[in-house]
Amino acid sequence: MLAPRPWRTDRTADGMGDSVSDGVVTGDDTGRGDVPSDEAAAESLARELAVEQAHVDRVHAELRKAGERARLVEIEGMSRGRTDRTGDIRDEEVSGLFARDALVFRAGQRRHDLERQHEGLVFGRLDMEDSHGREVRYVGRLGVRDDDYEPLVIDWRAPAASPFYRATPVDPQSVLRRRVLRSRGETVIGAEDDLMVADAPDDLVVLGEGALMAALGRSRSAHMRDIVATIQADQDEAIRAPARGVTEITGGPGTGKTVVALHRAAYLLYSDRRRFEGGGVLVVGPSAAYTAYIERVLPSLGEDSVALRALGDVVDACTAGRLDPPSAAAVKGSLRIRRVLARAARDTIPGAPDTLRAMVSGRAVRLERRRLDRVRSQVLRRHHRNSSQDAMVLALAADAWTQARRPEDRDVDREEFIATFVDHRDVEAFMHAWWRPVDPREVLLWLADARRARRCSRGVLTEAEADVLAASLQATLDTGTWSVADVALVDDLDARLGEVKEMPVERGFFEIEELDELEAQRSLRVGVPERNAPAHSALTPTRHLTHGDARDVLLRGHVGRPSEYAHVLVDEAQDVFPMQWRMLARRGRWASWTVVGDLAQASWEDLDEAEKAREEAFGSAPRRAFHMATNYRNAKEVFAYAEKVVREHVPDADIPAAVRETGVDPVDVTVPADSLDATVRTHVAELADEVDGSIAIIAPARWAASMADLVAAAEDIAPGLGARLVLVDPLSSKGLEYDATVVLDPDEIVAESPGGVRVLYVVLTRAAHRMHVLRPED
């Protein structure tokens, strides 16, 4: 909540305000005494900033001293391990080296942290008063103490910093004034104050128009910023909630769910570093565009040990960015596919022999398909496929013995037969072709064969669905790229098949040069020139590889065991498919969870099954829920437009309140389709004039190619626009934001997306300041 402010001064000492495009809402002007002249205000601001600068200088001086100390410890540690002696190292030397490594590691890490933290290191100040008197606390990205161990800055995550975020005029928590400092390098350039009490002491000057509004009015770049200086009280509660169990954060578009969840990850690492840094924190988002967008937030908070993964990038050696057509994605995402995969995992290798023939101990052995199938089922009842080879050959030997034995045989003859069978060259060759260990990716690709897909799907999927599945895997083979939905299926198969101890030689063993060659061949065959590809796109690429090349590319590397994490944070959780929940559950079996989402932004219709799979992933872990109700992203005018659209179709949508006005309504125009390009150019040029930061054209597949050309020629529209203008497809715009958007063909966006209006709602809530909606008419 914003405090009433008695009077305002310029916001920055150098006269450089935030790059607010237009009528940002300013703080309440409820007066307290006379409004001072501009000159007096400027003087007062300069005085205040000088005081803050003196403190910031002190902190940086202390940091430099601490940095030097850490460097000396590091050097000292390194020299401890040095020895002139050659030959074996004694035990005490080994433990000495170990201690040295630990010391050097910690000292090096500390120094690295210190060196990295200069930009806006000190960003907050609290003036507090209680029965013991007045106290000033500074809050920053890192805790710093002076030589007497007195705190110069408190880490934002420490309990002592909590009033900075929790104090409100209703519950001031002893805070009189909260000040947010803005710095460039080590120089303080501005300050914004919130008063928490109606009758502030006279010596407390109040600056600026409120830190939150100033932050919200700033222009957007290609990367999300941290909000450490302006976290609001309700957000702070979610950030500092205990780690245990499942923390759910819900709320409409732009309510800060993502940014809050990321600050929560940083807080958890701070509050229990041993557990979370040791056990690992996994952050999962919908797309690579999303992970690229948020990747700087945690490092800016001093945390870089978190694993950021897109849903298509959770499984090692199986990375995907391509989206399946909705019908295939629905088949692959549903839990029904598990029975299909279970059958595929037991199925024979394509082209494998269906009879085993050998002369063993002078006896002719011939095991035909039915017998082989029976033995296979018996063994698979007790073993994972990839660890069943020894058991399988023994079971075949026992079966062959029942066929080959003679009435006069004794026990010793059986033993000799079995031993000979197991080591027999023909049997070995048969086993290699019939029952070698298989890679989960290879098994999934078997289902590109429509006959096999139908056979494995009988009674589970309709024939039409089996054909859709086969066709989608054929597309995987044709393009040499996995789809995002494939990844969870590979993970499921991996769990079923068990670990491959050693991959057989013929399953994709590549020399580096061969891989380079494949890459080169692949880029030669790319249908659409790369420069024209949308910047953030999940659209199917038009790649055509020869069958063998593509298979080799797809099977590159090794699908290892899933890594497990101490905390799993899932963003845009409403779009996680049931099979994907199972994939995440394998990584979070012992984890606590933070789960973020908004049902009104769901891209898919059948949400019940996903809900079930999600509940299974969480098990009986305790839950706690936080709801965010303020839209910090969209200007009121932009959000009012989006709200109208979604309310008509999703009456129970969770609608937040937008807090910032621009006074400019979105533009909504119908355009002749044959002059669409020229019209888009005009609108983009207009927006480029009006906002300083990022602009996105969000277009359905139908217009993707022509818009890609337009974006590639952005510099012709306005100088410098090349770095600011991107093309995004509707699904990939999820979680992202821009200063301005051109939303192209909203009806087509609804028609092409399985989530229909919900996806359009996502698209209409990406713009912070300006939005132009263009409707082409044939």
Ligand SMILES: Nc1ncnc2c1ncn2[C@@H]1O[C@H](COP(=O)(O)OP(=O)(O)OP(=O)(O)O)[C@@H](O)[C@H]1O
């Ligand atoms: N306390 C805050 N101070 C400054 N900016 C904030 C604050 N809270 C949220 N924001 C800003 O609001 C914008 C939206 O935040 P975020 O992307 O986390 O919202 P979201 O709820 O995840 O949105 P969506 O569901 O639409 O993806 C971001 O630019 C974020 O930095």
